[in-house]
Amino acid sequence: MDDVEVVVAHSERATLRVGGVFLKVDADQARLDAEVEAMFLAPVPTPEVLWRKPHVLAIAALPGTTLGRLGGPSTGSPAAWAAAGAAIRTLHDAPLPPRSGRAGRSTVALAAELDDECESLVANGLLPADLVTRNRRVARAALRPWTPAFTHGDLQIAHVFVDGDEVTGIIDWSEAGRGDALYDLAAFTLGHEEHLDDVLTGYGTDVDLDVIHAWWSLRSLLAVRWLIEHGFDPFAPGCEVDVLRSRM
Template sequence: MAGVEAVEVVVAHRERATLRVGDVFLKIDGDQARTDVEVEAMGSVPLPTPEVLWRRPPVLALAAVPGTPLGRLGTPSTASPAAWSAAGAAVRSLHDLPLPPWPGRSLDRLTAELAAECDWLVAHDALPADLVRRNRAVAEAALRAWTPVFVHGDLQADHVFLVGDRVSGVIDWSEAGRGDALFDLAILTFGHENHLDDVVAGYGGDVDLEVIRAWWSLRSLVAIRWLSQHGFDPYAPGCEVDVLRAQM
């Protein structure tokens, strides 16, 4: 087939897949509610987001955003402190928006999920019981009442793109909704603790660092089983298990 560019599998598991063909990303998701959220969120925020090229369920075609990722889990970030501060300022502009019409995860659901995943990790010898117990105690600081804001919901460092020190794109909005502002900050700095001060400086205001650390533990504990079962490695250097060990 002359003229057809190589297809790159960006991510693929039982729930969804993303392919790249040239400068076009094809997101395939059987849950169209997630895609609805992604499209509506991208059209609602004051941040640069991928252009929607077309949508033919279950496929959403998006244009690539310019720039390079702020960071990647398991690899030290080469982005400057100014770039991390710019990311913090971008998050603030998102959190200052009116609340979106769709909900986020409830406190009751998060509490139940943490309990279930901790029990599974211990029962299946996936992690030492003491590591689970001590991180669960840290994680519980995140399970408190919060004032909801418009959150990205999956604001990993590799979902934020830069040109120089400027945020040039924020991708993957399918988890957007109402949530805890500190959750977004925690996921942005997850595995990049050395850049937390830069992000907080850009974000501005009082930020409870204990709660951010609590979200690091909670995120790791609830993600390990899913990651392991979907072809990812939470035991890789700098990833979820190392984050839990660092919390000790």
């Protein structure tokens, strides 16, 4: 009998692995429905949906391995990172999905959330004021008009699988929808700035690097408190707080 592996678990959702099957348990059924819809529409490899019941989605494991994880060493050749960039571009060029995703939040809403979060981080002593102030300034470059694209919305490197120099699949589509393409590129290279050039080579078009840097700061500032409250450690080496320090 295969052991049950807890991949990730917190109060909103949990993912378990049993052999070659992943079981996603989510308190929000609409989020699971949105994930299945996005995987069906995405023009890139995605996991096979085996079945779904209320609050549970079963998907097949993908071949290959991830390119790494935030806070850990990155793996894969420059060609593999470039292949990931090409896959991301294919997604962004696809017809727009019907829903707005996490990367599609309005600049007004994001600005308000950023202001509130920065004040909370300082007031509660979670981060030094100068670190927050500097990154808050950098982050504002992301708050600009953008053309909607089909975005993944949570494109961290642990969600992209490769075999050699070929992308075999992308997982975790619950935040997908219309959004800012540069949010995806920033999420994918967060904490692995050394591979940004490889990714952009595969992506195949010029992007505004100041906006990528801004999204690194913005995403990290908004994540720190949530991560702490849900049992994760943004202060671990190479993780969100180190990303913020790298902007100083």
